[in-house]
Amino acid sequence: MMENYQVLVIGAGPGGYVAAIRAAQLGLKTAIVERAELGGVCLNWGCLPTKTLLRSTEILRLAREGTPYGLVLDSAPRFDLTTAIKRSRDVAKQLNRGVHGLMKKNKVTVLTGHARLLGKGKVAVDNAGAEQAVQAQHIILATGARARAIPGFEPDSESIWTAREAMVPKALPKSITVIGAGAIGVEFASFYATAGSKVTILEASDRILPVEDSEISGLLAEHLRKQGIEIYTGAYVENKETTTCGIKVNFTKGGSPLSVESEKVILAVGITGNVEGLGLENTKIQVDRTHIIVNEYCETDEPDIYAIGDIAGPPWLAHKASHEGVMVAELIAGVEDVHALDPKSVPSCTYCHPQVASVGITEEQALEQGFEVDIGRFPFLGNGKALSLGEPEGLVKTVIDKKTGELLGAHMIGPEVTELISTYALARTLETTEVELMQTVFPHPTLSEALHESVLSAYGKALHI
Structure with a gap:
C-alpha cells in the first residue's frame, strides 16, 4: 500500500x-x-x-x-x-x-x-x-x-577544486588561484592567505563582491591586498596549462593577455x-x-x-x-496573514577578514531607482569598542530615503558586522525611519554604537567624528 x-x-x-x-x-x-x-x-x-x-x-x-x-x-x-x-x-x-x-x-x-x-x-x-x-x-x-563549472576548468578533486575539496585539503598548498570573488571565493581566499598560502583572485566583474555596495567592495579589496592577496578584476579566464608546479591560468584583463601559476585552483563562479x-x-x-x-x-x-x-x-x-x-x-x-519574502530585506554576510554585511539596496541602486538619498557613514576608527578590540578598520554606511526617512539599505565592513546587520534587518521589517533609529539608545561601549552614529551622520549629527 x-x-x-x-x-x-x-x-x-x-x-x-x-x-x-x-x-x-x-x-x-x-x-x-x-x-x-x-x-x-x-x-x-x-x-x-x-x-x-x-x-x-x-x-x-x-x-x-x-x-x-x-x-x-x-x-x-x-x-x-x-x-x-x-x-x-x-x-x-x-x-x-x-x-x-x-x-x-x-x-x-x-x-x-x-x-x-x-x-x-x-x-x-x-x-x-x-x-x-x-x-x-x-x-x-x-x-x-x-558549484558551477566553467569550460576547460572542470573540477578534478586534485588540482581544480570546488568548495568541497577546498574544505578538506590533504596539505596546505603553497599557492592558490581563486576564480570568482563572490562571498565563497573571498572567504576561501581569506582562509588560505591567513593559513600561509600565496593567494590570487581572478574576478570578471570590475570589483570583488560585485553585489555589494561599491564603496564597501573597494575597502575590502584594499584590506585583502594588505594581507598579501593579489587581486585582478575585469579578468576573463581563457584556458589553463599544466606545469611542473601545478596549473597556469591564462586570462585577459583590458584586452591584455596575462597568466598566474599556482598549485591549486578553486572555482567559485556561482551555482x-x-x-x-x-x-x-x-x-x-x-x-x-x-x-x-x-x-x-x-x-x-x-x-x-x-x-x-x-x-x-x-x-x-x-x-x-x-x-x-x-x-x-x-x-x-492555511495560516492567516502569511507574508511573502521581500528579497531586499534578506541580509547578506561574508565572513572574510574584515567581515562584510549588508541589507537592502546600495547607494548606486537607490539613485538608479530615482530615490533622493541621505548617506550616513561612520568609521569604526571612531568606535571605542573597535579600538579596544584592536580592529578599527572598516565603516558603517546607511542609505536613507530623503523624502520618507526609510532605511533603504545598510552596508558594513569591519569587526563582527555579520552579527550587527540583524539590527538593520529588523529596522527594515518594522519599517523604521531615521527618527526611531536616532532616538534608540545603543549600549556603550559596543560595536553597535557605530550603527547609531551612521544614521546620525546622515543628518550631520554624528557625535564621534
Whole structure:
C-alpha cells in the first residue's frame, strides 16, 4: 500500500528540513526525502564548516598579532591544518546529528534516496536501486544547487577544486588561484592567505563582491591586498596549462593577455540548480537557467508543488531558504496573514577578514531607482569598542530615503558586522525611519554604537567624528 503524506519535502538542506519541521508543527503528516546528508550542503559542506575553518585562522591571526595585547609566545604560532579540518568536520557531524534529532522529535518521516516526480502527487524514491512510491497532497522542492563549472576548468578533486575539496585539503598548498570573488571565493581566499598560502583572485566583474555596495567592495579589496592577496578584476579566464608546479591560468584583463601559476585552483563562479532527474517533465513546472520559476509565495506552475531555496533563484542564502520553507509550510496549513519574502530585506554576510554585511539596496541602486538619498557613514576608527578590540578598520554606511526617512539599505565592513546587520534587518521589517533609529539608545561601549552614529551622520549629527 502506497504511503500518503500531506506534505512531502524533497531535499533536506536548510530550506527543506526547516519546511518539514514547520509543517509537522502545524499538524501535517510530513515526510522528507534526502539522497545525501540531512542538513544539505550548507550544514555539511558549506556555511558551517567554512565558518569553523575561518575561526581557526582568525585565532591564528590573533596569535600572530598578540604582542600588543600582552600575549607572549615562546615561538611563532604554527598552524596545524589537520587539526583545523578535523574540528570543522566534527562540527558538521554534530549539526547533522542535530537535524536527525529534530526530524525524530517532530515525527517527520525521513526517506533516503533520489526523488522523482511522477505526476498527480506521486513521487518515486530510488535508494540504490530499491524504489518505493509515495503520494503527497503538497510537494516542496528544496534540492539546492552545486558549484558551477566553467569550460576547460572542470573540477578534478586534485588540482581544480570546488568548495568541497577546498574544505578538506590533504596539505596546505603553497599557492592558490581563486576564480570568482563572490562571498565563497573571498572567504576561501581569506582562509588560505591567513593559513600561509600565496593567494590570487581572478574576478570578471570590475570589483570583488560585485553585489555589494561599491564603496564597501573597494575597502575590502584594499584590506585583502594588505594581507598579501593579489587581486585582478575585469579578468576573463581563457584556458589553463599544466606545469611542473601545478596549473597556469591564462586570462585577459583590458584586452591584455596575462597568466598566474599556482598549485591549486578553486572555482567559485556561482551555482547550478539541482533540477536534473526530478521528473519535472511530468509537471507544468518551468525552469530558467537551472532555476525553477516561482511566484512570490514560491508556487510553481504545477498546482500544489512549491520550490524554495537555491533552486528557486537568488538570493542564494541559507537563511532565505529557511524563511521560504516556513512561509510555504504555513501557506499549505492555511495560516492567516502569511507574508511573502521581500528579497531586499534578506541580509547578506561574508565572513572574510574584515567581515562584510549588508541589507537592502546600495547607494548606486537607490539613485538608479530615482530615490533622493541621505548617506550616513561612520568609521569604526571612531568606535571605542573597535579600538579596544584592536580592529578599527572598516565603516558603517546607511542609505536613507530623503523624502520618507526609510532605511533603504545598510552596508558594513569591519569587526563582527555579520552579527550587527540583524539590527538593520529588523529596522527594515518594522519599517523604521531615521527618527526611531536616532532616538534608540545603543549600549556603550559596543560595536553597535557605530550603527547609531551612521544614521546620525546622515543628518550631520554624528557625535564621534
